Amino acid sequence: PPEANPAPAPSGVDGFGVTMLYPSKPGGEAWALADDATADKRFDPQGTITRNADGSWKMKSTKVRMSAYPATGYDAKQIATYDRDVLAGRGYMQAPNDWKNIEMTGFVKVNAVNNTQDNFAWYARGGKHNDKSSGCEGSSYKGGLHYDGRVRWEKETWHVSYDQAPYKPATSALKGRWVGFKAVMRNVPGAKNPEAVKLELYLNDSADKVTWNKVYDMTDDGAWGGDAQHCGGSVGAMPITWGGPIATFRWDSATDVDFKWLSVREIQP
Numbered sequence: 267p268p269e270a271n272p273a274p275a276p277s278g279v280d281g282f283g284v285t286m287l288y289p290s291k292p293g294g295e296a297w298a299l300a301d302d303a304t305a306d307k308r309f310d311p312q313g314t315i316t317r318n319a320d321g322s323w324k325m326k327s328t329k330v331r332m333s334a335y336p337a338t339g340y341d342a343k344q345i346a347t348y349d350r351d352v353l354a355g356r357g358y359m360q361a362p363n364d365w366k367n368i369e370m371t372g373f374v375k376v377n378a379v380n381n382t383q384d385n386f387a388w389y390a391r392g393g394k395h396n397d398k399s400s401g402c403e404g405s406s407y408k409g410g411l412h413y414d415g416r417v418r419w420e421k422e423t424w425h426v427s428y429d430q431a432p433y434k435p436a437t438s439a440l441k442g443r444w445v446g447f448k449a450v451m452r453n454v455p456g457a458k459n460p461e462a463v464k465l466e467l468y469l470n471d472s473a474d475k476v477t478w479n480k481v482y483d484m485t486d487d488g489a490w491g492g493d494a495q496h497c498g499g500s501v502g503a504m505p506i507t508w509g510g511p512i513a514t515f516r517w518d519s520a521t522d523v524d525f526k527w528l529s530v531r532e533i534q535p
Contacts, residue, residue, distance in 0.1 A: 281298050284529070311330075369449075386447060406506070
């Protein structure tokens with residue numbers, strides 16, 4: 267039952283009036299969808315978005331990767347190394363204000379979908395996900411909300427090397443209604459490693475902005491997945507403890523989705 271998974275004590279609301287679960291880091295990095303999302307230099311929907319009458323936005327594409335950047339933007343030439351031990355040691359991939367300890371929020375409505383097994387995924391802690399640099403820029407934790415109501419986390423040690431946590435049921439099928447979805451990733455002291463990564467998913471099933479239930483909670487303490495050696499890591503299953511310059515709102519296999527109130531905030535770990 268949802269009561270068994272209370273959200274943290276709310277820490278105010280964001281600029282859209284959406285409850286924030288973790289307090290923003292003072293002076294930390296933050297981004298929110300601009301009123302004119304098509305003119306936002308820190309937002310790249312990588313596809314055509316159109317305004318709906320209610321102020322929300324529409325995306326009609328079966329492969330969506332909408333990127334949000336820190337204030338410093340994204341520039342692959344500024345990434346000096348992909349060596350996992352170096353990244354873990356300094357805590358970032360491109361710049362100190364890369365997205366790392368974050369609360370990532372979006373509200374979505376699926377209007378038409380081809381494959382109900384597919385999903386929304388809010389992800390961060392890397393850069394571009396392509397085969398350049400042997401895929402080592404494409405590290406991420408991906409919080410998934412499936413169109414059939416299931417949730418799970420995935421760990422992408424590099425692109426493409428995935429490990430999936432088990433599915434959990436979270437809600438009923440998403441089609442035809444607004445839902446709010448938050449992915450939280452933050453570094454915490456580890457039992458096996460100096461730093462572990464706490465991964466949490468939250469759902470606002472009624473889309474009232476306020477009623478958030480925790481639907482997934484796990485910690486990557488270095489025993490999940492592997493193959494960080496592909497990118498210079500000394501331990502294959504090391505957690506992705508560094509920040510990255512791109513946070514992405516992703517979905518596939520839906521032909522018509524409305525979205526609103528997107529944000530990425532740096533939080534107090």
